[in-house]
Amino acid sequence: MIVTTKKDFEEIEDALKRYNNIILIYCGTCSVTAQCSDEKSVNEMLEHLKNAGKNVVYHQEFKEPCDFRQDLQDWRNVPQEALDKVDAFLILSCGAGLQAMLDLFDRKNIVKPIFIGLNTHGIAETERIGRFHVKCAGCGDCLLNYTGGICPVTSCAKGLMNGPCGGQLDGKCEVGNYEKDCGWILIYERLKKIGRLDLFKQLRPAFNWTDRGHQKSVVFR
Amino acid sequence: MAEKKVYSKLGEMLAKGEFILTGELEPEKTCDLSHTIQEAKEMAPYVVAANVTDSPLGIVTINSLAASHIIQKEANIEVIWQLTVRDVNKLGIAGMIMGGHALGLRNILSLTGDHPNMGDMPESKPVFDLDSATLCMLVREMVDKGTINGYEIESPPKFHVGAAANPNSNPMEAEVLKVGRKVEAGCEFIQTQVAYDLEKTIEFLTAINKYNVPVLLGIFPMKSYAMAKGFDTFVPGVDVPKDVLAKWKSIKNDYKTDKAKQKKIYDQANYEFFKPFITELKNKDLLGGVHCMAVHYPRIFPKLIEVIKG
Numbered sequence A: 001m002i003v004t005t006k007k008d009f010e011e012i013e014d015a016l017k018r019y020n021n022i023i024l025i026y027c028g029t030c031s032v033t034a035q036c037s038d039e040k041s042v043n044e045m046l047e048h049l050k051n052a053g054k055n056v057v058y059h060q061e062f063k064e065p066c067d068f069r070q071d072l073q074d075w076r077n078v079p080q081e082a083l084d085k086v087d088a089f090l091i092l093s094c095g096a097g098l099q100a101m102l103d104l105f106d107r108k109n110i111v112k113p114i115f116i117g118l119n120t121h122g123i124a125e126t127e128r129i130g131r132f133h134v135k136c137a138g139c140g141d142c143l144l145n146y147t148g149g150i151c152p153v154t155s156c157a158k159g160l161m162n163g164p165c166g167g168q169l170d171g172k173c174e175v176g177n178y179e180k181d182c183g184w185i186l187i188y189e190r191l192k193k194i195g196r197l198d199l200f201k202q203l204r205p206a207f208n209w210t211d212r213g214h215q216k217s218v219v220f221r
Numbered sequence B: 001m002a003e004k005k006v007y008s009k010l011g012e013m014l015a016k017g018e019f020i021l022t023g024e025l026e027p028e029k030t031c032d033l034s035h036t037i038q039e040a041k042e043m044a045p046y047v048v049a050a051n052v053t054d055s056p057l058g059i060v061t062i063n064s065l066a067a068s069h070i071i072q073k074e075a076n077i078e079v080i081w082q083l084t085v086r087d088v089n090k091l092g093i094a095g096m097i098m099g100g101h102a103l104g105l106r107n108i109l110s111l112t113g114d115h116p117n118m119g120d121m122p123e124s125k126p127v128f129d130l131d132s133a134t135l136c137m138l139v140r141e142m143v144d145k146g147t148i149n150g151y152e153i154e155s156p157p158k159f160h161v162g163a164a165a166n167p168n169s170n171p172m173e174a175e176v177l178k179v180g181r182k183v184e185a186g187c188e189f190i191q192t193q194v195a196y197d198l199e200k201t202i203e204f205l206t207a208i209n210k211y212n213v214p215v216l217l218g219i220f221p222m223k224s225y226a227m228a229k230g231f232d233t234f235v236p237g238v239d240v241p242k243d244v245l246a247k248w249k250s251i252k253n254d255y256k257t258d259k260a261k262q263k264k265i266y267d268q269a270n271y272e273f274f275k276p277f278i279t280e281l282k283n284k285d286l287l288g289g290v291h292c293m294a295v296h297y298p299r300i301f302p303k304l305i306e307v308i309k310g
């Protein structure tokens, strides 16, 4: 899932400073699991907005804001009266969710600002509610076949291709005062356990950024 | 195998298989290098070369390329330019390597570098485009092939490149295999983290012996009890032996009133501790030399020459 956390309301209030009539939209998928757009969080946000003197003209769950096709469907439920009144939108979703909504707004000729209520951290494992671990940075050239299934980009504080670095101490990482595991020791131990230290011995080239990073789309049709 | 090319005094001594001594200089958060230059001058007659650090612990200091050049020129000492991959991407580092050559530098120590998070600019972007092994690869490509990414360099740089290793590392095997990768990447010498545990050091050096790369063992002669205690407390994973600490404490207490005498006793105590330690490793043919990491203690070098002799 995509793990999110709530922004401080002061930051949201500041973003909404110029706007009074608000439509609140919230994600029905990952952000619910992250307990950022579940019923309690939505009620809390409505309360905050009210206390800040905002007029919430409408609020609605969008099943999967990051899916433009789903947004087209969910949009049908948004009443015209609310759209006539609205000054700004606020969305509780990941960053991709908001940006898919922008495409929807273009399609629907909505020329109103939309603001984000959450911070997005990454692609994560859910250990249990309240414990999420970012496991993948979407680097585009998955290295897990070489590393025993443990991602060096997210599990190593420096994202090294050849670890461990001199900062590891008894399997712990220098970053964060030796509280977290060193990703490269995890990789070593895993490869050892599955009898594949041959992979650990391999010198890996530097990360290839040619096709990575910014302005990336996956388009095959 | 083709004869090894030699670009520096360090390279020459390593090629000859001489047992060597290197030192360390730590420029600080200043644009004035006069203190470091003074220290370098005092150290110069005794060492083959001295490392110049690159913002250790992520604490911003004067840039190590600039400092290396100035120190080498002013103090008449050969420098091992410590270059971390923490702050500059591959493109930038390739440019710095050419710049380093143009400024007269001939030795690089390839380091990952401490994460910015640990230093005084934790908000700074951690780059780590390369790592210590891939930096060795880049240096070797630029020097041996005269290319960057296959593109020709009109007048290529000449460098020897070394890397670090930690004999205290646990699990040791991971560190040993990492040394193997560094050597495969073209690393020509190793300077180790400070080690006090002789048995563990022997085990580690024996394990990396197969890679056939000269190893300079990191040592930290302790100028005072405060230094010994500080090192023991603040350097993660390295414990100064209890009896050493006790001895240094007694020197501190016994010679309170005679500072000149106290200095001599400290120096002698360092000699007495390190001589058998190094001799044992030397006799086992596990070392290519010693790297003294103690900074601001240049008067110890004549004693260290005694340590490595014979």
Ligand code: SF4
Binding pocket: A135, A136, A137, A138, A139, A140, A141, A142, A143, A144, A151, A152, A153, A154
């Ligand atoms: S290597 Fe890591 S960041 Fe890259 S795709 Fe695989 S899991 Fe994701």
Ligand code: SF4
Binding pocket: A155, A156, A157, A158, A159, A160, A163, A164, A165, A166, A167, A168, A169, A172, A173, A174, A175, A181, A182, A183, A184, A185
């Ligand atoms: S200690 Fe391990 S996890 Fe931390 S930066 Fe170094 S290699 Fe990466």
